[in-house]
Amino acid sequence: xxxxxxxxxxxxxxxxxxxxxxxxxxxxxxxxxxxxxxxxxxxxxxxxxxxxxxxxxxxxxxxxxxxxxxxxxxxxxxxxxxxxxxxxxxxxxxxxxxxxxxxxxxxx
DNA sequence: GGTCTGACGAAAG
DNA sequence: GCTTTCGCCAGAC
Numbered sequence: 649x650x651x652x653x654x655x656x657x658x659x660x661x662x663x664x665x666x667x668x669x670x671x672x673x674x675x676x677x678x679x680x681x682x683x684x685x686x687x688x689x690x691x692x693x694x695x696x697x698x699x700x701x702x703x704x705x706x707x708x709x710x711x712x713x714x715x716x717x718x719x720x721x722x723x724x725x726x727x728x729x730x731x732x733x734x735x736x737x738x739x740x741x742x743x744x745x746x747x748x749x750x751x752x753x754x755x756x
Numbered sequence: 757g758g759t760c761t762g763a764c765g766a767a768a769g
Numbered sequence: 770g771c772t773t774t775c776g777c778c779a780g781a782c
Contacts, residue, residue: 689778706763
């Protein structure tokens with residue numbers, strides 16, 4: 649399993665109603681330093697239907713600037729559909745961040 | 757086929 | 770506490 653596939657597996661496992669940060673996904677995928685790669689992996693996004701990239705946000709709980717794939721509102725709307733509250737385009741990470749232990753890895 | 761660059765993030769200065 | 774640097778991988782040039 650290559651790096652991208654690991655990342656995709658993690659992203660696909662983000663539960664509904666939760667969001668995860670790039671760094672968190674990277675960490676879960678095996679190495680937190682992959683944050684950048686996570687972003688690029690999502691950029692490739694070979695399987696948008698199974699890869700909810702809108703649930704992946706920066707550590708601030710905001711979608712990245714370059715995220716706009718039709719308007720940031722679209723992502724916000726999708727997140728709200730999951731029951732996630734968006735305040736001024738920012739997710740309340742305390743409430744909605746995927747509560748997975750940072751040390752845990754799907755691919756130990 | 758080597759180099760540059762990009763949806764990030766954390767540590768160092 | 771803000772700015773800079775480095776780490777990581779894949780695709781474009």
